Amino acid sequence: DQQVKQNSPSLSVQEGRISILNCDYTNSMFDYFLWYKKYPAEGPTFLISISSIKDKNEDGRFTVFLNKSAKHLSLHIVPSQPGDSAVYFCAALYNNNDMRFGAGTRLTVKP
Amino acid sequence: NAGVTQTPKFQVLKTGQSMTLQCAQDMNHNSMYWYRQDPGMGLRLIYYSASEGTTDKGEVPNGYNVSRLNKREFSLRLESAAPSQTSVYFCASSYAAGTEAFFGQGTRLTVV
Numbered sequence: 001d002q003q004v005k006q007n008s009p010s011l012s013v014q015e016g017r018i019s020i021l022n023c024d025y026t027n028s029m030f031d032y033f034l035w036y037k038k039y040p041a042e043g044p045t046f047l048i049s050i051s052s053i054k055d056k057n058e059d060g061r062f063t064v065f066l067n068k069s070a071k072h073l074s075l076h077i078v079p080s081q082p083g084d085s086a087v088y089f090c091a092a093l094y095n096n097n098d099m100r101f102g103a104g105t106r107l108t109v110k111p
Numbered sequence: 112n113a114g115v116t117q118t119p120k121f122q123v124l125k126t127g128q129s130m131t132l133q134c135a136q137d138m139n140h141n142s143m144y145w146y147r148q149d150p151g152m153g154l155r156l157i158y159y160s161a162s163e164g165t166t167d168k169g170e171v172p173n174g175y176n177v178s179r180l181n182k183r184e185f186s187l188r189l190e191s192a193a194p195s196q197t198s199v200y201f202c203a204s205s206y207a208a209g210t211e212a213f214f215g216q217g218t219r220l221t222v223v
Contacts, residue, residue, distance in 0.1 A: 004153070034211055043115070043201050043214030044154070089153060096208035097142065097161055098169065101153035 003027045004092050006102035014110055019077040021105050023090030026071065030092035030100075035064060035075045038087045038104070047088075048075070080109045113137050117202050117215035124192040124222045132187040132218050134202030142205045143185035144169075144212060145177060147198040154201060160185055161208050192222045 005024045013019045021035075031052040036044035050057040050064045050073070057064050063076045077084055090102040115136045124130055136143065141162045146154040156169030160179040174196060176188045185204075189196060199219050203212040 002153075006153075032209060036214075041216070043203070043216050046211040046213070049211060091154075093209055097144075097159050097167070099144075099156060099212070100170070101146075101155070103151050103153040 002103070003030075004090055004100045004102040006088075006090055006105050008105050009103070010106045010108070012108045012110060013080050015082055016079045019075075019080045019084065019107055019109065021075040021077075021088050021090075021107065023073045023075075023102055024071060025073075025092050025100075027092070027094060027100075028071065029094050032093040033064070033066060033073050034091045034093070034099075035062075036089045036091060036101075038089060044089055077107075080107075082109050082111050085109050115202055115204055115213055115215035117200075117218050119218060120216065121219050122221070124189075124220065126193060126222060128192050129188065129190050130192065131189075132200055132202070132220075133184070134186065134215060135184045136202075136204040136213070137183065138204060138206075138213065139182070140204035140206050140213070141182070142208050142212075143179065144203040144205075145175070145185070145187045146201045146203065147171065147196075148201060148217075149198050157187065157200075192220075194222045196220065197222045 034049040035047040038044040066073045087104045118133045144159040145157040158177040163182045202215045205212040
């Protein structure tokens with residue numbers, strides 16, 4: 001039972017444009033959401049997070065939006081850069097230690 | 112600053128063999144975790160240790176055991192490896208439960 005879903009396995013955008021990565025979840029008990037970025041042969045690295053009491057969190061080129069009623073969050077990258085090409089994982093925390101991950105979306109930013 | 116260090120990076124086991132994956136962190140984190148990553152499945156939590164001296168099961172604990180040796184080290188043991196345990200294993204740590212985790216580089220394990 002996959003409680004966190006990333007329905008797009010891949011996304012390709014042009015350099016300078018906006019990348020929008022989407023994530024849906026089913027468990028209303030999740031109260032903290034995170035995005036991780038992963039390059040090949042490396043572990044995931046933390047990118048940005050948002051608490052369930054907020055609907056938006058911004059950090060430089062990265063913004064995460066949370067829609068609790070729709071159980072949906074999205075990561076916006078503006079402007080996209082070739083170095084952003086990686087696999088992005090959405091994760092949700094329940095009961096503090098139980099972090100559930102989506103299957104990931106491979107982003108390719110073309111020069 | 113090494114962060115989270117996992118050993119080995121690669122391992123091939125025969126079915127039924129045992130092995131221990133080692134993990135150490137130098138960030139003085141309280142919580143440590145073991146995940147496995149399989150194609151199309153994302154990362155799944157095997158076991159975690161919220162603090163030194165405690166361990167708890169995650170989403171997929173069957174076939175594994177863990178030891179929180181001290182605050183720095185958290186090992187994962189496969190007593191009798193099975194082909195279904197072929198995966199990439201990641202160790203992670205966080206300052207406290209509910210905060211962002213820092214991951215090691217992963218161990219690619221193949222069971223034949």
